Amino acid sequence: MGLLDEKVVLVVGGTTGVGAGVARAAAREGAIVVVSGRRVEPGEALVGELQAAGAEAAYVQGDVGDPASARAMVQQVIERFGRTDCLVNSAGLTSRGTLLDTTPELFDQHVAVNLRGPFFTMQAAVADMVRRGAPGTIVNVISSSELGGQPYLAPYVAAKAGLAGLTRNVAHAHRWDRIRINGLDIGWTETEGEDATQRQFHGAGDDWVERANNSLPMGKLGQVDEIADFVVFLLSARSGVVTGSVIDWDQNVAGCHD
16 A cells, blocks of 8 residues: 555646656655646656556646646546645746846746645645545745845745745645645755756756755755655655644754854
């Protein structure tokens, strides 16, 4: 018996990075996995991988930054599988901007992907759960930067801090519906997207992962498979009654200084 046997799990932003890791972990635990994202090729490749391993899986194209598309992703899952039991919001925009150089357009992009999109995917998923009178679980992949972050992450921090507050608000609102909603404040993580970000914005070379690992207390960046296993635990009944928690998943302790 897997932790998510026969659960229909939608992973938004599930084609690469943390989202893809969650999709793989959920499939190993018996879930019916739907991954969504803008790019068809990696989405269909991941679904093929999951199906080859024996899982039931599907890809839904969509742009979480568009509210209509965000809602439509969930609706397509419901139309195909009859329900959405679990939702993971793992899509994220990490482009840089300080208070002084962030344009209104950049700010709006961050809000659209990192806050507004999760709002409307949750709206659609929770509406389905409430309509059916069924319990469900949601995990929002947030960021430890929502606690303050670096100066060059101003619009990102603003949006992710909003998502942390929204996670608690929605969890409180729907606790009597037996819908559990939690968030994960992940720290610096080794992903394809982070590699591109380090090279684009910070001039990183091929040795940046090694240098980063050497600078961290545990000697390594956060790993996708470890995060994914924890997300699956939060989605599953093994996490019990926990709801409304925004959990620090990092090796640096918030609020502490040397």
